[in-house]
Amino acid sequence: MTERGSHSGNPNSASVSDGRPNAVNRRAILKTGVGGATAISFAGCLGASGSIVGSNDGDPPITVGALAPDPASDFIGRSMIRGAQVAVQELNEQGGIDGRDVELVVGDTNGSPLEARRQYQRLILEEGADVTVGVFASEALMNIMDDIAEQETIHLTSGAATTAASRLVKEQYEDYKYHFRAGPNNDYDLGRMQVDFVDDMAADMGWNSIAVLAEDYEWTEQPWNVYQSQLADTGIDIAVERRYPPATDDFSTIYDEVEEQGADAAFITTAHTGTAALLDWVTPEPRPFAFGGIHVPMQLPSYYEATNGACRYGITQSSATAQSTRTEKTQQFVQRYQDTFNGSNPVYTGYHSYDAVAMFAEAVRTTGTLDSEELVGALEGMSFTGSSGTVEFYGRDHDYPHDLVYNRDDPDVVYLQWQENEDGEGVQEIIWPESQATAEYAKPPWI
Template identity: 45%
Template sequence: MANDGNQRGTDANEAANDLGSDRRTFLKATGLGATGVAAGLAGCTGPSDGDGGDGGGGGDGGGGEIPETIRVGALGPAEAPFGSSILNSAELAAQEINDNGGVGDKGATIEVTTGDTKDDPGTARQRYGEMTSGGDAAHVTTGIFGSEQLLALMGNIADKETVHLSTGAATPEAPAKLQDNYERFKYWFRAGPVNSTFLGDSLVQYAAERFEKMGWEKVAFVAEDFKWTEPVTQTIEDRLADEAGVEVTSVRRVAEGTEDFSPIYDQLESEDIDGCYTALAHIGNTSLVQWAKQKRPFGYGGIHVPTQLPSYYEATKGAAIATFSQTTATPTSEITEKTVPYANAYKENYDKFPVYSGYSTYDAVYMLKKAIEEAGSVNGDDLVTALEEMSHTGTSGQLEFYGADEEFPHDLKYGPELAQGVYFQWQADSEGEGVQEVIWPDELATTEYKSPPWV
């Protein structure tokens, strides 16, 4: 296939215009503010070494019995779907629990306080300090979408001795703090998603089980140059070729702010690849739109966070067709008996489906209920013990935490009998509407992978 570099550059500009006029229009269509995309679409932005400070003074981690009202603080960027899913799901779970007898023998009610972090570390610390201080301080907290925000709060969580279940950020640096100082940081747990170290394992497993049927014999890997993709890229370099039985023609890390993927795609075409395997979030929109507009002659997908949005197909005017991605769950994936009912209840209440952070937050609130009942109190140390021993069937799988002496203390366990997520592909239904069809694993698949219509 002949390439014209000038024409490709023109197509790249036209792609941005045709698929939503410009970046701001696209963000408005999907409900994502600029910060939501640039600072944390994957909940896995760059590292922060800060300890988080004291957040306005230490706390006592709650009392030694179940109060009549249990205060849960939920944190997330309210204007982005990855944040609103956190806040809404916490309230939805609380309402369900309250409507079904509350918590414990005396039926304690759950009261949710929400904090808009604006996906900014300083704002997140301020909101956290407000909701964990004073006479109405939260007994437990959940949420936090961006990894920068989570890492900035780790010291605050430790000082308050108040249990926090993370439900958006994927950084493995959080459990690393527990490895270094378990007693100080033990109040942190992750209810989802699985950390980014496991994402590389997932990509290799999917490739080993699906690439042959997909016709992907020659593959290039493209990752954004952010910290969360470092362990993913290393795994791809070390294992993909041997374990999936494919030729890996190249591995690229693309810089933040890249606006023209045409030179990259020209090179991939020259490598005669069958598929472009991805680990993209912050620059995923630009990459996908130009791939589709230019009708590049290879498949596209892997981990692509923007395409996880249930509104993404419509927002991109169908450009997402045939792209695929890993995610925690989809509205129709029956991971457990709780997955689809939760997604439908969310849509009934909020007129849209949740994204991955919503599933994890909904699970987190139910896990906190279970832990409080088991502990008989909201005391931080008591809840830590209850959560460490817990196995809970949630919307995203069988949820358990790694122990204090394991590699990722208090992180969500990853595996086929635990939490491993699904891979879906955007396909068009009989009316031309985009549908997130599950293509992996076998027991949850609703269809098979389809090549892009122009390939």
């Protein structure tokens, strides 16, 4: 549930037997990635400018601008746009917002902070966007924060996790108050939820000691600081602590140390290097410890098939899964998404983008206006039931104002484990929190 991890392509063959992946072509998987390159399609829904439009006559449509990386090929960006599309379609089927059609215009950030800014300006100045949603990378979000302030237009982030944005809201509220984070939880709270997961689940999973591993990218800095200050309080033994270099593609030396120190699990925070870390855990022979944490590629619904079962028994977290029932809206959204996009399932950015558009629509209905000043106040006071949980924002006096609230006693996030069903299919089974669990933790049989 973090903000990095663009993958596309198809892996070569492998098999799973008795829970142990064999013959995984590691070189082929790492070279091609794991996301698939299915093109985004708005067939039958696009206007001449590339926008999704309704059919009401009268007032001009309310325009939603969505910013996402490479929506034609990146599963994170694709799900972000598709989630927004589902929300817009539903709004138009319900008569729009206060009788006005809603249209969606898309800006491809191309994974570039500079392109993100160019596309943001295009959506606002040329397409006339009344609100913007999306943005995946923290660097891209920070590069448009000044533009958000200048344009005084509501922006609901649905991908980037950096607390640098909310610190701007805290320090210069009148300038930056137009930024809200509909999801995911910010990078500080990502660290907190990792600690809470260990605190609740370590004993049940047989984890008495862990190796704390994190790729050395900017997005892991805040969670790492939380690990340093809070993990020891759970009572678990920290056998190894390692922020490993960016672009690491060989984990053999790291895993040798994990084994030598007798850690029961490699507790990892990874996106860029996630697939290499996974494959080196199970090949050429499975390592004698569990594996999981924040692992962005494992959030992908097709990851089991893409890695030929290599992710079986791996653990990651996400905002929701196709199996979850976080609220009454979760399965409604999943079903609509599946029906619209040929049976495919959303990743976390899809849920948050859907919620961002729907929440903005509710704020407009409540206030009866598109005036940003009034909408800021409405959003600050809202408790909105979304597809991935209750969306509420930290208040102005909080350290991270306008960020999604994290409630340790009722977390929106879920931790899932890849398991195999009776038909030999990979399933993302929820193992935490207990209130959302669809299965118990399954210990890798080779441990």
